[in-house]
Amino acid sequence: AQRVTQPEKLLSVFKGAPVELKCxxxxxxxxxxxxxxxxxxxxxxxxxxHISRESIKGFTADLNKGETSFHLKKPFAQEEDSxxxxxxxxxxxxxxxIFGSGTRLSIRP
Amino acid sequence: xxxxxxxxxxxxxxxxQRVTLRCSPRSGDLSVYWYQQSLDQGLQxxxxxxxxxxxxxxxxxxxxxxxxxPDLHSELNLSSLxxxxxxxxxxxxxxxxxxxxxxxxxxxxxxxxx
Numbered sequence: 744a745q746r747v748t749q750p751e752k753l754l755s756v757f758k759g760a761p762v763e764l765k766c767x768x769x770x771x772x773x774x775x776x777x778x779x780x781x782x783x784x785x786x787x788x789x790x791x792x793h794i795s796r797e798s799i800k801g802f803t804a805d806l807n808k809g810e811t812s813f814h815l816k817k818p819f820a821q822e823e824d825s826x827x828x829x830x831x832x833x834x835x836x837x838x839x840x841i842f843g844s845g846t847r848l849s850i851r852p
Numbered sequence: 853x854x855x856x857x858x859x860x861x862x863x864x865x866x867x868x869q870r871v872t873l874r875c876s877p878r879s880g881d882l883s884v885y886w887y888q889q890s891l892d893q894g895l896q897x898x899x900x901x902x903x904x905x906x907x908x909x910x911x912x913x914x915x916x917x918x919x920x921x922p923d924l925h926s927e928l929n930l931s932s933l934x935x936x937x938x939x940x941x942x943x944x945x946x947x948x949x950x951x952x953x954x955x956x957x958x959x960x961x962x963x964x965x966x
Contacts, residue, residue, distance in 0.1 A: 786854055787895075787942065787957040829895055839908045840885070840955075844894035 745770045747832045749843035756820050757851050764815040764846050766830030775833040776813040778804055782826045825850045856945050856958035864964045870931040873961045877924055877945030884926040890939040901926055933965045
């Protein structure tokens with residue numbers, strides 16, 4: 744069955760420290776993976792998608808098919824990165840999307 | 853502002869009642885998705901409509917139903933409400949029905965069932 748796992752409910756790091764938000768997925772086909780972010784009192788919005796191989800706001804995520812992971816990383820955390828982050832898996836054959844349970848990232852000054 | 857609007861912002865109702873949540877997608881977007889976000893379940897995909905037709909179904913209860921109208925706005929109907937239905941309900945829209953496209957989220961409707 745398709746599943747997205749974000750093992751950490753809360754991640755707290757100091758400003759300037761590296762950040763890694765973990766995401767593991769379970770899907771037998773070719774996955775399309777996304778990271779969505781929800782800042783305080785704002786709507787959920789797309790942060791990045793694996794097919795674009797882009798860096799947004801200093802964040803990157805690499806799809807590792809061997810480890811079935813799509814971890815989100817940033818080398819130096821900033822206070823404005825504090826938000827709720829969701830990893831999402833799209834199984835394009837069914838046009839269905841599954842979100843992980845989310846990780847709340849808190850950046851301490 | 854994503855261009856996706858949802859009404860009402862807040863809704864308080866009693867158990868056993870029925871409510872309708874409304875979503876207007878971004879101009880030009882044909883797909884509408886509905887999600888339920890609760891503290892214990894996280895963000896759950898409920899259902900997707902594409903150009904008026906149901907495209908995909910997620911964890912949607914039988915007490916819930918949705919439709920998309922010719923003008924592409926969508927309504928989510930929740931009936932026989934239970935306390936556990938209290939949650940934030942989001943809709944999102946995208947240009948296409950297929951994969952790979954960004955979904956643009958609305959601000960959500962907060963439903964409280966008392």
